[in-house]
Amino acid sequence: MLFNSFVFLCAFLPVTYAVFWLLRDVSARYIWLTITGYIFYGYWNPRFTLLMAFSTLVSYLAGLGFLEWSDARRRRLCLVVPVVTDLCLLGVFKYTNFLLESTSQAAHLLGLNINLPRLSIILPIGISFYTFHTITYIVDSYRGTIKPTRNFFEFSAYVSLFSQLVAGPIVRFRQIESDLGNLGETDRMRWLWRGVSFFIVGLVEKVVVADTLAALVDPAMAHYSTLSSLAMWLTMAGYTFQLYFDFAGYSDMAVGLGYMFGLRIPQNFNAPYKALDPSDFWRRWHISLSSCLRDYLYIPLGGSRRGEWITTRNLLVTMLLGGLWHGASWTFIAWGLYHGTLLVLYRRFESLWSRLPALARQSAMFVLVLIGWVFFRSTDFHMAWSILSRLFSPGPGAELPATGLWTLALAFAAWWSMAGPNAFDLHAAEQPKRRYAFALAAAFGVCVALMAGTGSSPFLYFQF
C-alpha cells in the first residue's frame, strides 16, 4: 500500500486512526498498530508477512534472553542467533541471485564454463528496513543501551509500524521507546496539526515535485544513449532532485503519520543538497541509515581512532556495505565506493576544501553527488559509462522535449532543495497559525487532483 494512494488516504488511514484513538488501553493500541502494520504490508503480498512475523519473534525472544541471562556466553548467543537469522533472510531474498550471477561471471573471466541458474526469488518490499530495525534492537539490547521490552505487542508494534515499515526511516527502538511507553496516555490533539502538516508537506514533495520530475526524467532515461550532453546533464539533475524529493517526501509523510499516532519519528533528511562537503552530505542524507552505519559498522571497525590507513579502510568498507545495502548490484557497490572515496579524499584535503567560498563548495558537492547518482540509476556499468561519457564529452544528440516545463520543474526543485526550507524548518513553530490550514488544504487539494489524474506511483526506495 502506498501513502499516496486513495485506498490509504480514504480507507486505511481514517480507520486506523479512528480505532487507535478509540482504544484506551496501551496494549490494545500496540495490538492495533501491529494488526494494521501487517495489513499494510500484506496488502502487497500477504505471504511475506510470515517472514516479518518470524523475524519479529526471533528478535523478541532474543530480547527476553537478554533480560533473563547475564552470563556473557548466553548473551552472545542472543546476539548472534537473531542477527545471523536476519542477515540470512536478507541474504537469501536480496543477494542470492547477485551471488549466483557474480560467480558465473567470475567463472567466465577465469575461462570456466559455469552457468549458475537464476532463482525465481521475489524481493520482499522493505526487507532491508525491518531487518535493520530488529538488528539495531538486538545490538542495542546486547550493549545495554536499551532495556528490551517484555511486551511482545510493544515490540511487534515497533517493527511493523506502518509509517516506517517499508521505506524507513530506520527508527531505532531507543528513539521511540519513551513514546511507545506513553502511548496509553498520549493526548490525541497534541501533535495532530503537526502530523497532518508533515504528511501534506511530504505528499507535496512526492506527488507534485518528484512525480512531475519522474514524468520528465523517465522518458529521457529510456533513450539515454541518444541524448546530447546538455540533455544528459538536465536529465541527471532531474533525477538527482527526483530521488531526493521522492525519498524525503516518504520520510516526511512517515514523520507526520508518527505524530498523528503520538510517536516522534526522527528526521531522516536535513536538506542534503545544502551540504558543503561529503561528510556534511552524509550527516544530512538518509540520516537514519548513515547513523546506523556509523554506530553499528564504522565505529566497531575502529572508526577514525587507529590511524589514517585503518580509517581509510573503515570508510571504504562502511560505504561499500552501505551501497550493497541499497541493492544487489555492482553499480550500487560502485556508488558506495565512490562516496567512500569522496570521504577519504575530503579527510585528506579538508583544509584546502574549506578555503573555497561556501557557494562553490555547495555547487561542487552537488555535482559530485549527481555523478554518484549515475551509478545509482544505472542498471549496469555499460549504462553508467555511457551516461558519464555523455556528461563529460560535449556532443550533439537528442534534446529534451517540453523544455519550458523542464526548466520550471528543475528551477523549483533546485530552489526548494538547495536554498528553501525543508519540512522540519517549516515546522519550527510548536503550533502553526490558523491561516496555515488554508495553505495545507490547497496543497492537499493539488496532490489529490494529481494523484487522481496520473495515478499513484511507487516510491523509488521501495526497491531497497
Added chain:
Amino acid sequence: MTTIWNAILRPLNSQVRLRKYGRDACFCLAVAVMFLFAAEVAARVEDRLRLGVELFAVPDHDRDLILHDAIAVRGRPNGRFKKWALNNFGFRNAEMAKDPPEKCVRVMVLGASESFGLYESQGKEYPAQLQGILRSGCYEVVNAAITGLTVRAIIQLWNGWGSEFAPDVVVVYPTPAFYLANTAPDDPRPPAGPVPAGPPPWTLRLIDRARDVIDMPAFIQRRRVARTLAGKRRNEPGWSFDSVPEERTRRFEEDLRTLVHSVQRSGARIVLLTHATGFGSPPKAAEQDALTAWLQFCPRASAEILLQFEAVAATSTKHVASQETASVVDVASKMNGHGEWFAEDYLHFNDAGAGVIAGLVADYILSDANVTAHPARRQHHRLESD
C-alpha cells in the same frame, strides 16, 4: 450570590459557545472550499500541461473524439480526450501525410474499441505496438479504429474515408457481440436534426477524475448491473435468444464479406482477425461478474449464447476469409481464455495482451511475401482521387 451569577452567565456562556462553534464551522467550510478550489485548478493546469486540454474546456469523449458526418463515423481530426489523442486525419497514431510514404507499406487497422485502445497505457494499444514491432522495416501503421464501430460502420468508414489513404494492408478486428444487440446493426446515419450548439454543461474536472479513480465495491457494481439488465430485458415470448440466432450470424458474415470485397476492390490486402475474449470455457467463477456486465450490451442473449456466438463468429470469420481469398489470423485460438492478457472486462486488451495480438499480426505481415508497397496501385488511386 454564586447561583445568581451562574444564572446570569449560563445563557451568556452558551451564546459564546455557539458563536465559537459557528466560527469553527465557517472555518472548516472555508478550508474545504479552498481544498476543492485548489484541486480543481490543479486538475485543469495538469490537463493543460500534460494533455493540452484548454483550461476552460469541458472535455467529452464522444464530442471530442468522434465525428459523425455524411461520410462516416470516424475519428475527429486533432481530437483529444484524456489519454487519447488523434492526428490531423482523426487516426490514433502520429501525424502523417495523406499519401503513403514511398516504398513503405501502409497498414490500416480497422475495428472498434479493442483496436482503438481503451485500457492500455498510452502507446501500448495494439496498433501502436504493431508499429513498434515493424519499426525495423519500412511500415506505417494507421489506427483508424473508433469505439463502438460495427462491421457495417467499418464498411462505411472504409468506403468514405479509410480507402482515401491507400493502405497496402487492411487489418480488421471485428466485434461480433454488436450483432446480438436488440436490433441488428444497420448503416450508421448522421444525427437527424440540429446538433446542439455550444459546449456541454460545465462540470468539475475533479469529479471526472474521481470517477476514474473510485472503484465501487463489487457488490454495488453487481447490483447496478442487475438493475440495468432487469430494465432492459423484456418478458415478451420469443424476445430472448434461446440459441445462437442464425439470422444474426448470417448478417455478420454478409457484412464481413461486403467489407472484404470493398477492401479488395481497392487493391489492398485484407487481413481478418478472429475475435478473442479472456473468458474460459466454461467461464470461471471469477469471470462471472464481467460476463454479466457484458450482457448489458446484448440483453436478449444469455451468457452461454453470447460465448457460443463468439465461437460461431470466429468460424464465420475464417469461413469468409477462405471463401474470399482473404488472409486470416486466428487470434481467438491463441488468446481465448487467457484472462491475464485482458483488462477486467475480459474483452479489451491490457498492455500484455495488446502486445500478443500485435505480435500475431506482425508475424503474418512479415511472413507474407505479398505484403509490399504497390506504387502502381497508388498511382492509380491518386489519379482516381484527382
